[in-house]
Ligand code: FAS
């Protein structure tokens with residue numbers, strides 16, 4: 001089989017790239033090791049930046065996000081038992097975020113891809129990448145008891161943190177930066193109305209908590225737990241009781257509980273692989289970087305990588321120019337490192353660390369107090385949270 005761009009991974013990065021390339025008239029095949037249902041079953045992100053919404057529109061898949069998503073103009077910070085609203089819309093002269101689950105983004109992209117009759121190989125085993133340092137890269141995989149080979153011009157490694165793409169690059173050719181946090185997020189998804197109209201980020205003596213949502217009838221909550229914690233140790237009641245202890249009186253009053261649709265623990269890390277291009281292999285999304293979810297950047301960074309990559313490939317096929325491809329990695333990394341900084345800063349501000357101590361707690365509270373009373377500080381948080389603009393090639 002032959003295609004112009006072989007995409008490894010059918011998560012949001014791979015699917016969005018495939019759709020944008022299709023719209024640009026560039027043939028592509030996606031090779032995914034799981035089933036489509038497995039990919040849809042992973043509960044992850046919930047907040048889309050305007051940059052991501054713009055890319056979904058360009059891909060022709062933003063209709064349901066606009067119809068069912070919730071535009072949000074602000075967030076609340078809860079600390080010392082008090083809630084404070086950050087009016088991000090005002091601080092960014094009208095920008096907003098869209099609350100719409102990654103699962104739904106993935107579903108919309110999968111349906112658009114199927115409707116366009118594009119090829120997605122699900123259940124591909126032992127995927128391997130070959131000759132991406134030359135002019136004729138190839139992807140091999142096993143399916144239905146046979147080994148298949150996909151010839152292509154380029155490979156897009158959209159296969160996440162544990163994927164094969166980054167692992168196929170010689171260790172000497174890539175520099176890794178990593179910070180692992182000493183805690184995780186225990187997440188709960190339930191068909192109960194959200195405790196508030198906007199997201200609430202909580203800094204409490206018991207640790208961080210986040211009140212989020214997927215719709216007006218489906219809520220997503222997180223509590224910080226020790227990194228060694230096991231999800232089987234947490235009954236639904238134990239989760240709801242812990243969340244109550246981290247909420248303010250109004251939140252406790254309004255909290256509606258119910259059975260978990262999904263409950264899982266996500267570890268937190270900051271990670272970047274540099275560069276993101278190796279000959280004719282381009283990394284995008286979690287294959288190249290991970291952020292702690294505090295700043296809601298993971299999915300959005302995957303989208304912006306793909307936004308840059310599709311434009312660069314469109315220039316290559318349209319103008320036979322490699323100039324944008326040559327700048328891909330630098331442009332992505334400038335946006336990635338700003339998002340890494342914001343996500344690290346917001347995580348450091350909102351969580352209890354083993355060495356936070358009394359002095360560290362006072363410093364966190366002083367910074368939070370400064371944030372909610374200084375327009376300059378609130379503007380800085382707001383412009384990073386709603387998403388920094390994409391640069392031009
Ligand atoms: P993904 O990991 O989503 O997709 C990679 C795809 O590649 C997968 O389908 C995988 O099966 C496939 N693959 C892997 N190896 C392969 C191989 N060898 N061959 C073929 N296919 C292969 N971000 C937020 O913004 N907010 C959040 O709250 C949030 N919560 C998260 C919770 C968890 C538990 C995790 C793991 C991540 C979370 N993220 C969150 C980040 C997450 O949303 C990612 O940023 C997003 O999924 C990135 O999308 P992709 O880069 O497509 O990677």
Ligand code: PHB
Nearest residue numbers: 045046212293294295296
């Ligand atoms: C979510 O709804 O899953 C979510 C929202 C905001 C975050 C992290 C996760 O910062």
